[in-house]
Amino acid sequence: MLICQPISSKDFELYYDLRWRILRKPWNQPKGSEKDELEDKSIHAMVCNEDRTCLPARQVPIGIGRAHFNSDEEAQIRYMAVEEEWQGKGIGKMILSYLEGKIKEKGAKVIILNARDIAVKFYEKNGYEIVKEAHTLFDAIPHYRMRKVF
Numbered sequence: 001m002l003i004c005q006p007i008s009s010k011d012f013e014l015y016y017d018l019r020w021r022i023l024r025k026p027w028n029q030p031k032g033s034e035k036d037e038l039e040d041k042s043i044h045a046m047v048c049n050e051d052r053t054c055l056p057a058r059q060v061p062i063g064i065g066r067a068h069f070n071s072d073e074e075a076q077i078r079y080m081a082v083e084e085e086w087q088g089k090g091i092g093k094m095i096l097s098y099l100e101g102k103i104k105e106k107g108a109k110v111i112i113l114n115a116r117d118i119a120v121k122f123y124e125k126n127g128y129e130i131v132k133e134a135h136t137l138f139d140a141i142p143h144y145r146m147r148k149v150f
Contacts, residue, residue: 001047001048001049001062001090001091001094002047002048003045003046003047003048003094003095003098004045004046004048005043005044005045005046006044006046006061011046012044014046014060014061015044015046015061015064016034016035018046018061018062018063018064018081018083019034019064019079019081020033020034022081022082022083022084023079023081027137027138027140027141029138034079038068039066041068041069042066042067042068043066043067043068043099043102043103044064044065044066045064045065045066045067045095045098045099045102046061046063046064046065046095047061047062047063047064047082047091047094047095048060048061048062049062062082062083062086062091063080063081063082063083063086063091063092063094063095064079064080064081064082064095065077065078065079065080065081065092065095065096065098065099066078066079066099067099067102067103067111069103069106069108070112072107072108073107073108073109073110074108074109074110074111074112075103075106075108075110075111075112076111076112076113077096077099077111077112077113078113078114080092080095080096080119082095092122093126096126100148104150108150109149109150110147110148110149110150111128111147111148111150112131112145112146112147113128113145113146113147114134114135114143114144114145114146115128115143115144115146116137116141116142116143117141117142117143117144120144120146123146124146126148127148128146128147128148129146129147129148130144130145130146131144131145131146131147132144132145133145
């Protein structure tokens, strides 16, 4: 597996398509709902299958994630998504570790995230703790605020 940051417009097209298909389409959300106002200020990561390279014209992401800073000391991870056939094979951990490394390099001391209820155990295995219940997305997906302190 190869991990990289999307660079070209084609990279981002594939990156956002995966994000939409996994995190928004199942709840009948429109294209565009997978983005927010922090995209240009964020750290983006994607994992490509081993038979691909992360060269702009050839990559096919199988997992993606994003991080942004809420302050100098606090970063937030959002939009973690892995293709269904690749779930449970370490892709999420790879993305999480990559984003955590980039966050640490920039000096953050705390990472927060809002985990879907089905992802809580994954984040707990990776050192995150539940802080409180968070919002319910699309009136159907309970979330929990989680935190990891370095």
